[in-house]
Amino acid sequence: MPSESAPTPAWTVLGRADSEADAPVVRDHRVTVVDLGPDGEEIGRTTLAEAALPDLVRDREGGAGPGASPPRWVVSDTPKWYPVLLASGVRIDRAHDLRLAHAILARSSLVTDRSALTAADEWDAGPVTAPAVGQAETLFDVAGGRGHVKEVPHGIAAALAEFARQQAAVGTASDPGRLRLLLAAESAGGLVAAEMHAAGVPWDVAEHERILADLLGPRPAAGAKPAKMLAAAEEVRTALDDPNVSLDSPTRLLPALRNAGINVSSTSKWELAESTHPAIEPLLRYKKMARLLSANGWHWLAEWVAEGRYRPVYVPGGVVTGRWAASGGGALQIPRQLRPALRADDGWTLISADVAQLEPRALAAMSGDRAMAEAGSGRDLYSGLVDEGIVATRQEAKIAVLGAMYGSTTGEAGRLVPRLRQSFPAAMRLVDTAAEEGRRGGVVTTWLGRTSPEPGEGWRRVQSRADQIDATPHDENRARRAAGDWGRFTRNFVVQGTAAEWALAWLADLRLRLAQLPEIEGSPATASGPAFSRRAHLVFFLHDEVIVHAPEAHAEAAADAIREAAASAGRLLFSGAPVDFPLDLTIGERAAAK
DNA sequence: AGATATTCCATG
DNA sequence: GGAACATGGAATATCT
Known part of the structure; x- marks a missing residue:
């Protein structure tokens, strides 16, 4: 020592x-x-x-x-x-x-x-x-x-x-500075992940059970289905005039639907929704209930919530783009219906904040596209596109922007994306270049230096086969499709990866600010563990949103910390760029529906 | 029977 | 013949 x-x-x-x-x-x-x-x-x-x-x-x-x-x-x-x-x-x-x-x-x-x-x-x-x-x-x-x-x-x-x-x-x-920043942020993410697992998400089991009873009916005996599911299933069978068909098996349900004159090629909900047959409404209702039951039903509660805390395992860097993965209870897919079950301890409150349109803002910042930055400045970025006459409606703006980042070429997105190319040339050039690099089998790198993986051996084989003298049209099609797929991946990689870096910088800064807040007097939130039970702490993070569990007396200070951390992250990554990262922040009540 | 693949749907 | 990115997880289907 x-x-x-x-x-x-x-x-x-x-x-x-x-x-x-x-x-x-x-x-x-x-x-x-x-x-x-x-x-x-x-x-x-x-x-x-x-x-x-x-x-x-x-x-x-x-x-x-x-x-x-x-x-x-x-x-x-x-x-x-x-x-x-x-x-x-x-x-x-x-x-x-x-x-x-x-x-x-x-x-x-x-x-x-x-x-x-x-x-x-x-x-x-x-x-x-x-x-x-x-x-x-x-x-x-x-x-x-x-x-x-x-x-x-x-x-x-x-x-x-x-x-x-x-x-x-x-x-x-x-550029060592960028890499050092990335390594510090990534490592801070590792600390946050461990801390959030130790603290746990405060979870109101009674409220969760109330939601289940409300949507599914009373808790059934083990192995049985809830009453509302059984009732919906009977409605479907009656409407199909098929008293025994299983709704849980796509391979058996599909022919039953076709026998009833419903012309679908799969049992997925967006295809079913096109039909007006009387069996469709109860079937969609049934599927929604089945999903809730199997993903987040009573069994989930018993397995994943203990002593009022849900503790998923977060895996920083678990996604190639730099996003986190998670395992245990489907932390990345908690349905919004269940958000009311997140409930602060007595004397505490939950503060949730998410960034509006994080990915397009990250793209605007990294590409230095002033017009795109301007469209999102101080307002909803999608509404900004409407205000500036680039598209007619907010919905169109969303389709165009997502289409630009994902590489959509067909349908409505195919029609709208070219307008963005005209209005935001720098941003579009950045993603178009990234896509071209991927199509050629190259790699692309995020703002701070995370580089995409190289395409696999299988991808290369497909490409070289298409270059052979005896390549068939099928070979060429396959190669073109694989190249397009990889180009869409690298196109999205630079945007999703840079957005993930902003989010990491936000988290890293936030956890240090929260650690500066005072501890409470009086009884701690004991289920949160010794390092967090007396002070505001992070309990949830998902790509572009955080939830902080804070003593009521420190709620405003914690909210300020969240906002200041966001501003700080923007400066740290993109100092000088005229891009802001506005938050939707809510103290106490349930997070506003997106 | 057990491993692997597919389908479907939840999230950003 | 394809189609718009990244995931996790349950249930069912299919292969060995």
Whole structure:
């Protein structure tokens, strides 16, 4: 440990003590803590029992004197290290997650020499599957989750070597500042993900059950279907004059529909909705109920909500574009019908905020398209297109803008997108160029430096077959289609990926601002865990929206933090660009329907 | 029987 | 013959 005269470390690397990295499972593991100076030189090292780690981290985070800032903690994989700290009530300000950083740097086109990173492919691994809350009392005894997912190395020597490789790679980058920003934001995302899992979404089981009873009928016996579903099913069978058909099996339902004269090629709802047959209305009603029951019914409640908290596992960087993935209870698909079940603890309130039209704004900012920025300035971007006479209605504006970002070429979008090309040439040039690069099999890169994957072997085979002398029209069509698909992917990648970077910067800034808010007096929100029960904290994040659980007395301060963080994210990524990122923010009541 | 694919629908 | 991006998850269908 550094003495008082030692320089303040810029980074502090955590790793399992190497003497036991390959040792069989023993109790009382040891952790080595290495302090690095601003140039990466080692300035201190200590080894301690795993159980002593939370106290050391707490000291370094909070005990640093005035003027001294806590280090940026360098860890192999945040879900390996952070849950035990959180369980001890210790949160950290800043981190560098080696696994997440490796995934970015080993692919980023901004890095001039990636060879050392690509050679270190032991760092090309998935995240540790977090142990259940309450079972995270040790770092190394828990033999991982289910399955045999490869983990990154956790030893101190491996961590130091990888960190050095990463620093060197960033140093060679054409724009190191952007990459550093991305790595800091990505790592902060790792911290937020662990924190939100530990805190949990406050969930009102009684309200959820009330919604279920309202929409489906009383809770049925195990295995039985709710009364309202049974009734709707009977209506369908009567209308089809087919007393036994199963509504749950598309392969059996489809011929039954056709026998009744309903000419459809699938049982999906948008196709069914075109028919006026009397069986359609109850069938759509049935399907909606079936979906609610299987995805978020009583079974979901029992499995995913405990002690008033829903705790999904968030997976930062889980999507190639940089968006988060999630697993456990379908956190990315919580239906809006159930939003009323998100309910603050007594004396607390929920604040939800989402960014209006994040992706087109990110596109306007990164492309420097002043006209597009102007269309969204201080107002709904879609209405801006109408005001400026580019399209006639808000609905048309939405179709045109989404079509431009997704690469639509047919139908209404095909008709409207060209108008955007005329009005917003810079923005359209950016996405058109990205699409062209993808069609050629190249890669594209987001604003901060996340690079798209290269197309797979199968894609290349299809392309080269179409170039053979004996290629058939079928081969050529297939190649053209695959090229178009990949072009739409890269077109969207730069926009979705840059929007994800803005959202990460927002989150990263927000969590630090929230940590500055005061703690409450009186009884804490105990279900949220020791690190969050006394202060406003993030409980939910989904691409462009956040929900904060805050003591009522601090609700306005937390709302300000959310707004300030959004403004700060815009400046941090696009300083100087005349693009704003307005929020729809609601305190207390349910989030406004989108 | 168990693994894998398909269909459908929920989210941004 | 295709068609507008990124997901997760349940239920059913199909393959081995």
